Amino acid sequence: MKLNDEQQMLQDSVARLMADKGPVSHLRQLRDEHHDKGYDEPLWQAMVEAGLTGILVPEEHGGIGFGLVGAGLVAREIGRNLSVTPFLSTAVLGAAALSAGGSDEQKAKWLPAIAEGTAIIALAVDDGAKHRPERLQARVEGGTLSGEKRLVLDGHVADLLLVAAGEGDQAALYLVDPKADGVTVERTVMADSRNAARIRFDGVPAEAMADGAAALATALRAGRAVLAAELSGLALEAFERTLGYLKERKQFGRLIGTFQALQHRAAQLSGEVAMSEALAMQALDACDRGADDADQQVLAAKAKAARVALLAGQEAVQMHGGIGMTDEFDIGFFLKRARAGGETLGDANYCADRFAALRGY
Amino acid sequence: MSDLEQFRAETRAWLEANCPEEMRQPLKSQAEHCWGGRKWQFQSEAQKVWMERMADKGWTAPQWPKEYGGGGLSQEEAEVLAEEMKRINARTPVSNFGFWMLGPALLKFGSEELKREHLPPICRGEIRWCQGYSEPNAGSDLASLQTRAEDKGDHFVVNGQKIWTSYADKADWIFCLVRTDPQATKHNGISFVLFDMESEGVSTRPIELISGESPFCETFFDDVKVDKHQVVGELNRGWDVAKYLLTHERNNIGGEPPGFLKGRALGPLAAEYVGTEHGKLADAGLRADIADLEIDHMAFQALVGKIRAEAEAGQGVGAQSAVLKYYGTELNKRRYELMMDALGSEGLEWDSERTQGGLFAREWLRSKGNSIEGGTSEVMLGIVSKRLLGLPDA
Structure with a gap:
């Protein structure tokens, strides 16, 4: 596109x-x-x-x-x-x-x-350490919600929580007031220094949506597609900073960018980043156009972007050598965000598994 | 109705009326491809009729100008034609190196005389071409080639040896890189010449590959006379033509696999052989590998689309073709590895009728050449790192 x-x-x-x-x-x-x-x-x-x-x-x-x-x-x-x-x-x-x-x-x-910008909203889906929205543990019965959620982004500053829970055999999103009795919020700063929270719900009033199942599916799809774009941008930046370093750092009396071992890895990484980016944009466009295979494209884009961002982060640290391991230098932040962003709303293995299911195998 | 819709309707109707039923199914193997040429033996009447009808329409080379036997179609019209052919699974009527390599070179660099002489017989499927580039000591380092053409006044005399000449034993003419100025530096002093493979002094010897097939030959030139007007582009500037063609060749690798896997998804194929449990492939590792491959393929296709769109907007493909060549061929090798994983022992059968004489194993082995021919993966990565990323030379 x-x-x-x-x-x-x-x-x-x-x-x-x-x-x-x-x-x-x-x-x-x-x-x-x-x-x-x-x-x-x-x-x-x-x-x-x-x-x-x-x-x-x-x-x-x-x-x-x-x-x-x-x-x-x-x-x-x-x-x-x-x-x-x-x-x-x-x-x-x-x-x-x-x-x-x-x-x-x-x-x-x-x-x-x-x-x-007068409200911050947080989506609470994961019941455990891994993203498994098909097997939700949190339950709504008689209009009240019980369960525990993790990796609730911006959960400790949210004005409204959208919580994924099962009711009967239906999974849906419910609106919950974070200040209601029975809501316990623990801020959990993650490795990428970003906001997340673990939140407990003990019989808390949950407000149903007009179509809470569609809300959940649409939010997950949009979030994964947008995360694919964010991870692609992150990978691109980590790659470009690393490429710049290869052109200025000297060892053995010459620029390290003259070494073929590094040249070929940089070339491979540039291609991976370009593909990740192209697929992310194509998947976003497929959602906007309402394409039949939009779900497949989004899952593929998220899986690809998660893998490529992590690769870019790892290669960036490795090719920067010792300085890449220091906190003082920024490149490590990209690796940390690649890991956290990749995990959010389903890691690469999860997305690939769902992709395979949609492809009929 | 827009002009393009009108064109689509007419094309659809013409294809319906003119494409024989037998030509409306995917190739069972690459052996069924129609190459054309003086020595070509049609495998069926339908194959002959289909090639001739398409040639009459100019649609064997849809975008070449009509005066040279092409269809004169615009990019959009050619896309419509391709879509409509795909819709009914119509086979490519005829194709060989004349279409995808020499033709584009002649259109860009050839004299009017050479275009009129060579393009129409290509379009009609009458002359099959081969490519004389690599030599025993000039593989990845192609520009070090030593085959020489001596100026004898009204003609050249060519002496030397080529290798990896695709189908040299079946081709009618060759386009060939020869050294015309031995004093010049490596990249200068090379010319791009054309001559008939039936000329005196030309001999070929097929090379048997690990797949058991022999698509390539060694080709020997012993005092071969070549008419002087058969030089494409300027004398001693043949490297420009060769470079253009290499780029063009790499561009054409769009990710659609050749052979058995063309148009076939790995998931259902694997399900047939390894079975399913609870609706999933029974082999979890293979399932994950196939999903990863399909995801990577989708990402590759998205990048191909983006690069093509930028090329149309005038930014040109240039060194990006090395990216496409590298990933396209590496993906194809992975795809054939997974096919072999899926097929199990059936894929290993080497000469049974059931497997059409070991089609699976042979295509798997043949795919290993994808990342060697037309520039190795390592050469491609070198081009990307220097020309796209601007990394310095050692």
């Missing part, structure tokens, strides 16, 4: 915004000061002003309804700069879930709040 003029403009302006207001140094600063909210508030505010928080919110609810390709372009730049915001949790997962399955009332209440 090729970007249209509007998408190209969006990409250019977001690239500038993220590089100016959400560089890697902000991630380091947030980590070092143990920031209580754990995200880059001035950047989030700038994204609100640029309309990016409402990128998936329909115009009638105050958003710009730019579609998943647009959200992917934002995520790509987030990946390149390791910018820390609730974009994925709120603007992608929250907006996609509510748009797809919210009642009129729920949409009217929450979608404008997402666009205006």
Whole structure:
């Protein structure tokens, strides 16, 4: 696929915004000061002003309804700069879930709040250490929810929780107030220095959606597709920084980029990154077009991007040598984010397994 | 109705009326491909009729100009034709090195005289071409080739040896890289010449491959006379033509596997042989490997689409062709490995009728050449690292 003029403009302006207001140094600063909210508030505010928080919110609810390709372009730049915001949790997962399955009332209440940046929303799916939405443990009975969730992104700062749970033999999303009695939130800062939480629900009121099953499926698909774009952007940046290093670092009296062993690995990595990126954009576009194989494409894109990002992170650290192992140097942040982003909403093995199932084997 | 829709409707109707039923099914093996040429023995009346009808239409070379026997179709029309052919599983009517290699070179570098002489017989499937590039001491380092052409006034005399000449024993003419100026530096002093394989002094010897087949030959030239007007492009500038063609060749590797696996998905094939449990392939490792391959293939296709779109927008494919060549061939090798994993002992049968004489094992072995011919994977990675990534020379 090729970007249209509007998408190209969006990409250019977001690239500038993220590089100016959400560089890697902000991630380091947030980590070092143990920031209580754990995200880059001035950047989030700038994204609100640029309309990016409402990128998936329909115009009638105050958003710009730019579609998943647009959200992917934002995520790509987030990946390149390791910018820390609730974009994925709120603007992608929250907006996609509510748009797809919210009642009129729920949409009217929450979608404008997402666009205006007045609410942070967190999606709670994983019951265990691995993402297994087909076998949910959390249950809703008689309108109350019980269970425990992990890797709830931005869970400790959320104004609304969207919780995946089973009721009868149906799995669906439910709206839960994080301040309700029976909700226990434990902030769990992850290896990539980002926000997540473990949340316990003991008989907490759960508000059903108009179509909670569609909300869950749509949110997971949108989230995986956008994560594929973020991971591709991250891989590209890690690769480009490494390529730059190969052209400046000297050993044995010459540039290490003259060594064929490193040249060929760099060439392979560049191809992998390009393929990851091309597939991510194609999958996002397939979702926007409502293509028949959009689910397959998204699973493939997430699996590919997770593997390539991790490869890029590993190669980046290895090719930087000793300095790549130091905390002072930024390259390690890319490896950490590759691992955490790859795990989120299903790792490469999970996505490949689901992909195979959809392909009929 | 737009012009393109009109074209689609007409094309569909013409194909329905003119493509013989026997030509509307995938090739069972590469042996069924129609190569054309003076020595070609049609395998069926349908194969002959199909080639002739398509040639009359100019659709054996859809995008070449009509005056040279082509179809004169635009890129969009050619895509429509390809889609409509695919829709009914129509086979390629005829193809050989004349179509995918010499033709594009002549169209770009050839004189008007050479175009008129050589392109129409290619389109009609009358002349089959082969390519004389590699030599025993010039493989990856192609530009060090030593076959020489001496200027004898009104003609050249060619002496030397080529190797890996595809189907030299079955081809009618050869396009050949020869050294015309031995004093010049390596890349200068090479010319791109054309001559008839029936010329006196040309001999060929097939090379048996690990697959047991012999698609390649050693080709020997002993005082072969070549007419001087048969030089494509400028004298001593043959490397430009060769480089263009190598790029063109690598571009054409779009990820669709040749042979048995063309149009066949590995999942269902594997299910047939290893069985299923609870709707999944009974071999979990193979299932994961197939999924990874299909995901990588999908990603590769997405990149091919992107590179082609950029090429159409005028950015050219250039060194990106090395990326396509590298990943396209490496994927194909993986695909054939997984096919062999799936087929088990049946894939290993070497001469049974059941396997059409060991088709599976032979195609598996043949695929190993994909990442050697047309530039090895290592040469491709070298091109990517230097020309695309700008990494310095040692």
